[in-house]
Amino acid sequence: MNSGYLTCNGPGTSGAGCWARLGYEAYQDWAHRCSWRRGPTYIVVEQSPDLSGTVHERTAPGLNHLAFSAGTREHVDAMAGESHSHGWAELFPEKYPHAGGPGHFAAYLVNTDGYEVELIAAD
Numbered sequence: 001m002n003s004g005y006l007t008c009n010g011p012g013t014s015g016a017g018c019w020a021r022l023g024y025e026a027y028q029d030w031a032h033r034c035s036w037r038r039g040p041t042y043i044v045v046e047q048s049p050d051l052s053g054t055v056h057e058r059t060a061p062g063l064n065h066l067a068f069s070a071g072t073r074e075h076v077d078a079m080a081g082e083s084h085s086h087g088w089a090e091l092f093p094e095k096y097p098h099a100g101g102p103g104h105f106a107a108y109l110v111n112t113d114g115y116e117v118e119l120i121a122a123d
Contacts, residue, residue: 018079018083018086018088018109018117018119019036019038019043020036021070021079022038022068022070022119023038024036024037024038024042024043025037025038027042028044030046032046032047032048032049033045033046033047034046055114056113056114056115057114058110058114058115058116063115064116065108065115065116065117065118066115066116066117066118067106067117067118067120068117068118068119068120069120069122070107070119070120070121070122071121071122072121072122072123073097073105073121073123075121076097076105076106076107076119076120076121077097077107079107079119080096080097080107080109080119083107083109087111087112088109088110088111088117089109089110089111090107090108090109091108091109091110091116092108097121100118104120105120105121105123106118106119106120106121107119
């Protein structure tokens, strides 16, 4: 793991998020999973040995994306701008920052494993 955008050692879990920029700290690291903690909340990213497939599809039934309060609009802009160098691509770039609607300022990012995060400006 690193202290910027996360990189986990387990297969299928690299580039899983940008937890450190959202105030999470590296918490645990196992063979095929790792976790980040922020106060009483923690996130675990893992690759189960019992997977029914090898590809995550965010538009299939199940998890679509995780949304996080990401601070100011400037912070969301900075994270979106840095995301490409950390393995993330912007979804809906033609609609940024209002892909969620005219009163909603957010960046929608997807990584190479197909996981999507929504970084929402609180102001």
